[in-house]
Amino acid sequence: MKQGGKNLEVIQAMNRTLLLRLLQQNHICSRANLSEQSGLKQATITNIINDFISWELVEETGLIEGCKGRRAIGIRLNTEVFYVIGVRLSRKYFEVGIFTLMGELVEEEYREYITDTKPSTVIPKIQESIRRLIARYAGKKVLAVGVAVPGPYYFEEGVIEAVFTDWEQVSIKSMLQEGMPLPVVIDHDANAGVLAECSFGLDPNLYETVVYLAVGQGIGAGIYHEGKIFRGAAGIAGEIGHASINMDGPRCECGNRGCLTCYASTIAFMDRVNKRRKDLGFSPLLQFQDLIEPAQKKDEVVYSEFRTNMRYLSVGIINLIYSYNPDLIIIGDEMSRIGERVPEEIKYNISQLMERKVLKQAEIRLAAFEKDSAFIGAAELAIDYAFVHTELFRGEKIF
Ligand SMILES: [Zn+2]
Structure with a gap:
């Protein structure tokens, strides 16, 4: 592995990237705010912001509340160009x-x-x-x-x-x-x-390890650790949907048996509901969107299968907690459309299966965006x- 010596151009590029990320996070901030948050000298900030202004990349706003109560000119990313x-x-x-x-x-x-x-x-x-x-x-x-x-x-x-x-x-x-x-x-x-949630949905300084669990037609986790995505050797870290929860279970499309996806995806949920309905003599087949309201309103068949799905999902989440020890787990994709019942059920299930101390450290909540994260x-x-x-x-x- 090469050692990490950095030339001046590289450092300048890194500083530009850092300031752009801070501007995106803060929406509007002053040059002094940027200096305080980045640790860069005011003169360096001024030079970089001057370049950004000449590229039409950022624009100045009116006066805003700056550091130590002093009013200062605000800067924000230009969203029109x-x-x-x-x-x-x-x-x-x-x-x-x-x-x-x-x-x-x-x-x-x-x-x-x-x-x-x-x-x-x-x-x-x-x-x-x-x-x-x-x-x-x-x-x-x-x-x-x-x-x-x-x-x-x-x-x-x-x-x-x-x-x-x-x-x-x-x-x-x-x-x-x-x-x-x-x-x-x-x-x-x-x-x-996980990138959307950490860039726009929360203050990344508050969390060390964030896991975004996409629960849709498949299941996968995005892991954000110390400011960047954790990928692993081939880039497939977080493929929790293909981690088995039953070695004698059905063969999955990936070749493994009893994968979490086979039990806890929205397709698995839909299939179980449709099978129950068929046994009860109901038709036609329901799609996932037809199950959202009945699950929220605790309709008998749909709600009981929703709870089963959440029990399977909770086993997967416990595996995630023990593997990555995240301080925040965000549930997104199709399943999150059912709403607050999803994290409520998960928290209840894992409280029955994990030590309280471990549980207290992992916050579990829904994705911040109504539109797909x-x-x-x-x-x-x-x-x-x-x-x-x-x-x-x-x-x-x-x-
Ligand atoms: Zn699989």
Whole structure:
């Protein structure tokens, strides 16, 4: 491994990135605030902010309450000039949106897969949507594309495994980048989810290890530790959905037996409800969205299967707690639409199975965003890429 000596240009780039992240976190702050939070000298802050202003990347606001009660000129990211594209690829649909540097969704396109989910069909459709949005914002500067994909996703190779047929043969990273005029950054949807929550949903200084558990048609965890995503050797850390909770259980699409996803995903929940209803002579089959209200209102069949799902999920969460010892666990994706009953059930279940001391240290709550955190996180992947590669703000092509 190389030693980490840093040249002046590298340090300057790191300082720029740090200030951009602080501006994103703080919304508006003064130069003195930035100096205090970053530990950089006021003169360094002034130089960097002058560059940012000349690139139209930040703008000055009126006077705000500054350090030690002194009023000072506020600075914020300019949300009118630069944009990014966020893409959420799911098992049944994809959505493509244009976002500001503060992660606000401005416009989106949503497409469901009708019959064909081959990469050769789906990827050109995603690229068409991206190009349409770029063309619509022709007078603005669109910087990068961030994509959140279902896992297991091998980060370095850009390959998704065991989600759709034929996808493990191709690098989605190379296919999406092909012919695209912007850099494309791809990550697992749970990693995108944790990034959105830690960038826009909470104060990251309050937590050391945050886990975002995406509970949808699949289950995966994004792990944010000491300011960055923890990926592991091949990039699949957090694939808790394919950790077994029953070695004699059904064979999962990943090859393992009794995976958590087979018991606690929204598909497993839906299948159990539909089986019970069929046994009781009811039809037609219900979709997950049909189960939200009955679960909230404690409808007999749906509520009892919801509780079963939560018991399975709680076993997975206990495994997560013992593996990563997080101080915050956020439940997101489809299942979070049922609302507060989800964390309530989980907390009750794990209180029956864990030592109180361990439990007290792990806060469990719902995702901060009503709109899917992974979609917002896809945009944050692109924003973060631009914050690291600030040449993009000067219009330089760097890929
Ligand atoms: Zn599996």
